[in-house]
Amino acid sequence: MTGQSKPLVISVPEPRTLDLIFTPGQKQVLFDRYEVVETGASGVAALPNHILARAKYILGQPPISEQTLEKLGQLRCVLNVESNLIDNMPYERLFQRGIYVLTTGAVFAEPVAELGLGLALDLFRGITNGDNDFRHGKERWGGEGNASARLLSGAEVGIIGFGDLGRALNRLLSGFRAKIKVFDPWLPASLLADNNVTPASLEEVLSQSDVVFVVASVTTENEGFLGGESFRSMRKGAAFVLLSRADVVDFEALMAAVVKGHIVAASDVFPEEPLASDHPVRELKGFLRSAHRAGALDIAFKRMGDMVLEDMNLMDRGLPPMRCKRAERETVSRMRSRPVDKN
Amino acid sequence: MTGQSKPLVISVPEPRTLDLIFTPGQKQVLFDRYEVVETGASGVAALPNHILARAKYILGQPPISEQTLEKLGQLRCVLNVESNLIDNMPYERLFQRGIYVLTTGAVFAEPVAELGLGLALDLFRGITNGDNDFRHGKERWGGEGNASARLLSGAEVGIIGFGDLGRALNRLLSGFRAKIKVFDPWLPASLLADNNVTPASLEEVLSQSDVVFVVASVTTENEGFLGGESFRSMRKGAAFVLLSRADVVDFEALMAAVVKGHIVAASDVFPEEPLASDHPVRELKGFLRSAHRAGALDIAFKRMGDMVLEDMNLMDRGLPPMRCKRAERETVSRMRSRPVDKN
Amino acid sequence: MTGQSKPLVISVPEPRTLDLIFTPGQKQVLFDRYEVVETGASGVAALPNHILARAKYILGQPPISEQTLEKLGQLRCVLNVESNLIDNMPYERLFQRGIYVLTTGAVFAEPVAELGLGLALDLFRGITNGDNDFRHGKERWGGEGNASARLLSGAEVGIIGFGDLGRALNRLLSGFRAKIKVFDPWLPASLLADNNVTPASLEEVLSQSDVVFVVASVTTENEGFLGGESFRSMRKGAAFVLLSRADVVDFEALMAAVVKGHIVAASDVFPEEPLASDHPVRELKGFLRSAHRAGALDIAFKRMGDMVLEDMNLMDRGLPPMRCKRAERETVSRMRSRPVDKN
Amino acid sequence: MTGQSKPLVISVPEPRTLDLIFTPGQKQVLFDRYEVVETGASGVAALPNHILARAKYILGQPPISEQTLEKLGQLRCVLNVESNLIDNMPYERLFQRGIYVLTTGAVFAEPVAELGLGLALDLFRGITNGDNDFRHGKERWGGEGNASARLLSGAEVGIIGFGDLGRALNRLLSGFRAKIKVFDPWLPASLLADNNVTPASLEEVLSQSDVVFVVASVTTENEGFLGGESFRSMRKGAAFVLLSRADVVDFEALMAAVVKGHIVAASDVFPEEPLASDHPVRELKGFLRSAHRAGALDIAFKRMGDMVLEDMNLMDRGLPPMRCKRAERETVSRMRSRPVDKN
Structure with missing residues (x-):
């Protein structure tokens, strides 16, 4: 497999970091299997069109406008590495296009x-x-x-x-x-x-x-x-x-x-x-x-990386994701837990 | 069943008390089913011969001499309502006669x-x-x-x-x-x-x-x-x-x-x-x-009473006891935890 | 709730029958909660437009053309009461519209x-x-x-x-x-x-x-x-x-x-x-x-009815279905078990 | 350990055989650890007094008279490798002496x-x-x-x-x-x-x-x-x-x-x-x-050998047996299933 043909991942995991959610070994797997374009949450819209056009996965939940979404022609899945959903992307349009929105809260x-x-x-x-x-x-x-x-x-x-x-x-x-x-x-x-x-x-x-x-x-x-x-x-x-x-x-x-x-x-x-x-x-x-310490264990964050890699692997093979939880049309608008600002 | 024909229990549970190990209802059952003779640990030897001769069960582990044991001609079982065995009775002779020595430590x-x-x-x-x-x-x-x-x-x-x-x-x-x-x-x-x-x-x-x-x-x-x-x-x-x-x-x-x-x-x-x-x-x-508080729950003591009543009931019916743990010839001399002086 | 306001179900369960998949009590529930329009597999296309326009659920997997689907403007879910998916409806269009296609094979x-x-x-x-x-x-x-x-x-x-x-x-x-x-x-x-x-x-x-x-x-x-x-x-x-x-x-x-x-x-x-x-x-x-008798128990068919009622109830309340299995974009075309012609 | 000092086992497993209840490896262990004297059920009484005097275990349930039992001065346990107890030995005397009578029916x-x-x-x-x-x-x-x-x-x-x-x-x-x-x-x-x-x-x-x-x-x-x-x-x-x-x-x-x-x-x-x-x-x-085939699997018979070796090992170490079931004074006379004449 040449670098060109690797599926492209836009990586915007903030407030998480790749090092929080991947062990060194898993991070290596991520970079071996995928072309990873790292940017900040506000940087997605600014990515060149040819990158957006090829992106298959987004890691994180950056704001995505209708307009940017149109450019993300190959987008298959948003893996948001959190438990909650922020109302910052056109979910209905994502669902219409069959783009999965996945959350990883199960690790907690x-x-x-x-x-x-x-x-x-x-x-x-x-x-x-x-x-x-x-x-x-x-x-x-x-x-x-x-x-x-x-x-x-x-x-x-x-x-x-x-x-x-x-x-x-x-x-x-x-x-x-x-x-x-x-x-x-x-x-x-x-x-x-x-x-x-x-x-x-x-x-x-x-x-x-x-x-x-x-x-x-x-x-x-x-x-x-x-x-x-x-x-x-x-x-x-x-x-x-x-x-x-x-x-x-x-x-x-x-x-x-x-x-x-x-x-x-x-x-x-x-x-x-x-x-x-x-x-x-x-x-x-x-x-x-207990000072909100129930879930935030290193082992839990590292399991996020596992889940993400397993589900991207399934989607790479033309199969539906199975580890992360899918956002549902019906519940996406009802869920309103505040975004985390601390891991 | 007349009072006369009830099996006789010598009750010497100290340092426990009957109220510790029996709920009011269970205690009632005990007195309904059995003729209960209460005494202190040192009082067993002093009981009249006709009481000793009829005793089927001893509740507790009072000192018992060879001599007293000979008078306990119908003794079937010592239910010691503790976890340990004190070296204060002729165990070998008890075993020869097929008298069970039971401990209730399992409740803890x-x-x-x-x-x-x-x-x-x-x-x-x-x-x-x-x-x-x-x-x-x-x-x-x-x-x-x-x-x-x-x-x-x-x-x-x-x-x-x-x-x-x-x-x-x-x-x-x-x-x-x-x-x-x-x-x-x-x-x-x-x-x-x-x-x-x-x-x-x-x-x-x-x-x-x-x-x-x-x-x-x-x-x-x-x-x-x-x-x-x-x-x-x-x-x-x-x-x-x-x-x-x-x-x-x-x-x-x-x-x-x-x-x-x-x-x-x-x-x-x-x-x-x-x-x-x-x-x-x-x-x-x-x-x-933790100040030795692991086992001493009221519910555990009350289960002792349950176990004792269940096993006496089995023995009343000519069956072997099944709830309490039996002292074994081989291990009785090896067990040496100190007696409790506090419940 | 007046009859008018009941959600409308188009019932075409063949080769199953309503009596196979519902107990009398469940069938009563179905008719109490829903306006049920029964027809044959080939009859769906011929239903009056005002019926098609109001249909929320289809029970069964009749052939549905693109054209008919356009008329099914309120359609929320196809509950196919089988394990397999026949290639007789425009699944991609159903998925785009967020219409669930559910199978009940789990009962077997x-x-x-x-x-x-x-x-x-x-x-x-x-x-x-x-x-x-x-x-x-x-x-x-x-x-x-x-x-x-x-x-x-x-x-x-x-x-x-x-x-x-x-x-x-x-x-x-x-x-x-x-x-x-x-x-x-x-x-x-x-x-x-x-x-x-x-x-x-x-x-x-x-x-x-x-x-x-x-x-x-x-x-x-x-x-x-x-x-x-x-x-x-x-x-x-x-x-x-x-x-x-x-x-x-x-x-x-x-x-x-x-x-x-x-x-x-x-x-x-x-x-x-x-x-x-x-x-x-x-x-x-x-x-x-064994002559293909593993799954076809009456109790299994009746569980289909249960599942169907539970999932319709969830959807009635604006929640996603949870009992039946959803057809997936990725797998719908890969599944090719032959239709049953016998229960 | 010299041959002299090995514990002595009198082996009379009939109608079983040692090869039925021991794998070759287990049988080797038996002969390595113990001095094994093999005889028929009727042969126990005829064994020389010096053998009887040294016997620690009997494997099988041969008839044992009061007289023979007196000669078995070191006897610790009868392991009868069956589920039932035949009334062919003075059980009460065995119990008095603290000799275990074990059955292996649990393997079935x-x-x-x-x-x-x-x-x-x-x-x-x-x-x-x-x-x-x-x-x-x-x-x-x-x-x-x-x-x-x-x-x-x-x-x-x-x-x-x-x-x-x-x-x-x-x-x-x-x-x-x-x-x-x-x-x-x-x-x-x-x-x-x-x-x-x-x-x-x-x-x-x-x-x-x-x-x-x-x-x-x-x-x-x-x-x-x-x-x-x-x-x-x-x-x-x-x-x-x-x-x-x-x-x-x-x-x-x-x-x-x-x-x-x-x-x-x-x-x-x-x-x-x-x-x-x-x-x-x-x-x-x-x-x-089913022609009484429920229990008689080779694997079950071989587990008898395992159990016997484990319990003899415990008794060798001065511990009570734990794998086989003990005959009880109360139940020995109530159990009356017929002896097996076929494995």
């Missing part, structure tokens, strides 16, 4: 699920508090320190949202013999049953669980859908673990429920990030804090 | 395994440290806080000891696709293979694992068998989670390995309990502390 | 996988032959009848093709601790690894398996790709189970390999169906025959 | 479970009948041949008896999402729950299952416990699979239920074996026959 499912399980076990057993007491010579030994300790094995577990992350969590829980109820209005009941979880209403999930994991993405429709009444409906002493986006929750109401001692909670996401240094959640007892 | 397997998994996830993701940083306004957001974060999914996991606890841990890990190696010199290789784990030498487990769980009981033979060389042979940055008894470890050497930054560690057990207020482990970075 | 995966497992166990244990011997008083008792008997537990299993059917088979095998190798050139390796199977070349699957299941669909590229050399490369005495389409196999070569005693085989599909009454496979020893 | 669990599953799939799908029809040119194609076909996936399954065999069956079914009910009066409910099956009464298992597997051993108490009323209580069209011993069933009543078309059945065991050539079950439609 496993890391986030593991942290979520860790947070839940911590809330159930007081791991962080126990260690702090121990450091300060105030630890209580044996059963005396376990007044509120609970088992996850056999517990009733609620999951709100059953995308990649909900499924990863369900998989991690498979050794716990938990009774898992799931609320996800976007999924048919039979698909939930196939995953051995019980479809349930939001009310059932909240009021009948020992721990509730929130892994639903923010959409135009569910902002702040978990508020004061939601938390009040939970079991006394139950645990609430927030893993997806802070915007699905009325954060003040969540804190109030914890202050009252009705529930305990853990969260990886916050209304503003970084958070004001005097935000009251910083000292809130019964609340476990 | 699940709670301990859950805490062990929670500690491992904490070490892998810095949950406790991250929350402390957050409280003090020093948190690092996103990938910046994840320099040493690792995934348990797909990791190489070592387990030392594969009794009830090792098996419970293996079950909890079933959703993690981990590669699990087990060292247990008391078990045949085929039994490990049946549990889908790989039999391995101690050296292999230590040197080829991302996390090592120690769940081996102390015996006369393995005191301090994990020392400085063991920790040095571990992978740089690997996690060591101690769950069974501090005596299997050279604790100074363990702390030294953590001080050096070679490994991180968590432990639920300590050389003395309670621990001196100035013990250096209290402030050791890279070490996560 | 579980029934076919179960039969496949049953055939494999029969070949491994001689169930059919043993029963025949027994009927004729020629049975051999105990170990004497087991000279060639083998276990599936722990065996090396090869699967060729890993679509819905391959995955269903993999799931059924999950209790067998089998070592499963899969050849599927359309799938990325990581997706196979996610399913806990080992990606392998065709040669490896054939030469290193105790049983090989063929569940690959016929495409324009793989007709007859399993021939004499393939069978010769298999282990002596291994089992070959053909479940998808006879056209992927050189059937003469397969029979020859069985005649020679090199392998044993079972098949649910044949070069012609029905098969000539004097076809030599009818009396071939070492060959187990 | 997996082979029997696999055949049982194969028989059930055959009854559900008509594999044997379909092949016979095909041979005779009377096959019916596709759905026409599937009027009574059923799926095992998601079915309600009953298991009667939950020893090694019931558990092996439960494991094989793990990929089928079946709802499994178990009747076993010898086991506590919690142990069944631990295996993810539902404890049930015999009546519930019979009347609420799509297929019933009988894997209970014959005891003094359950002979013929499944009779006409049992079969009448089953669901119309349900499948009955008999795998353990014919004596637990009223065989005439079973055949009558099949003749009537109320149930279909398969059996690996028969009232007499071999069976009279004119026995009516030979031609009974709706009945699938």
